[in-house]
Amino acid sequence: xxxxxxxxxxxxxxxxxxxxxxxxxxxxxxxxxxxxxxxxxxxxxxxxxxxxxxxxxxxxxxxxxxxxxxxxxxxxxxxxxxxxxxxxxxxxxxxxxxxxxxxxxxxxxxxxxxxxxxxxxxxxxxxxxxxxxxxxxxxxxxxxxxxxxxxxxxxxxxxxxxxxxxxxxxxxxxxxxxxxxxxxxxxxxxxxxxxxxxxxxxxxxx
Numbered sequence: 001x002x003x004x005x006x007x008x009x010x011x012x013x014x015x016x017x018x019x020x021x022x023x024x025x026x027x028x029x030x031x032x033x034x035x036x037x038x039x040x041x042x043x044x045x046x047x048x049x050x051x052x053x054x055x056x057x058x059x060x061x062x063x064x065x066x067x068x069x070x071x072x073x074x075x076x077x078x079x080x081x082x083x084x085x086x087x088x089x090x091x092x093x094x095x096x097x098x099x100x101x102x103x104x105x106x107x108x109x110x111x112x113x114x115x116x117x118x119x120x121x122x123x124x125x126x127x128x129x130x131x132x133x134x135x136x137x138x139x140x141x142x143x144x145x146x147x148x149x150x151x152x153x154x155x156x157x158x159x160x161x162x163x164x165x166x167x168x169x170x171x172x173x174x175x176x177x178x179x180x181x182x183x184x185x186x187x188x189x190x191x192x193x194x195x196x197x198x199x200x201x202x203x204x205x206x
Contacts, residue, residue: 030193043110050117054079119174
């Protein structure tokens with residue numbers, strides 16, 4: 001069940017007010033580990049895809065120069081308020097853009113940190129193609145995302161939630177193979193993230 005841009009905007013307009021208190025809490029540790037991984041990598045120019053309300057922004061190394069993008073104007077308004085309130089001078093821009101076709105110049109970034117977005121966009125492979133265009137050769141792409149379980153109760157729950165994808169604004173049944181081909185998976189490093197391996201951190205060298 002493919003999501004479209006309007007479905008995503010509608011879902012996150014509805015969730016913007018409660019996002020930090022609900023999903024922000026659940027995703028907190030995985031988000032911090034993704035930022036720590038970005039901070040440990042070389043290069044200053046960071047693209048955060050799916051910046052949302054800006055929960056990750058205060059945790060980047062001040063030496064990094066952050067550009068954040070998101071499709072939801074409602075979420076971005078909260079990110080902009082956070083940047084102003086906390087004086088986050090390392091955040092250079094917050095832009096309302098489609099992650100599959102940003103229009104930003106090629107090879108503009110040393111790394112991309114893609115926060116809980118791969119299971120939201122209509123065409124995940126197009127997202128990865130755009131990230132390869134935006135990140136310079138020798139750079140890095142980091143995904144932190146939910147991927148469907150391989151079995152057990154969690155798999156049953158995720159499959160049961162799948163018809164709610166449009167209301168949720170993401171795909172509960174999203175698989176690694178929806179985003180990566182076999183060659184990517186052979187090169188990537190995957191690390192389960194808390195809580196309970198619900199999220200996975202994927203490091204894909206560019």
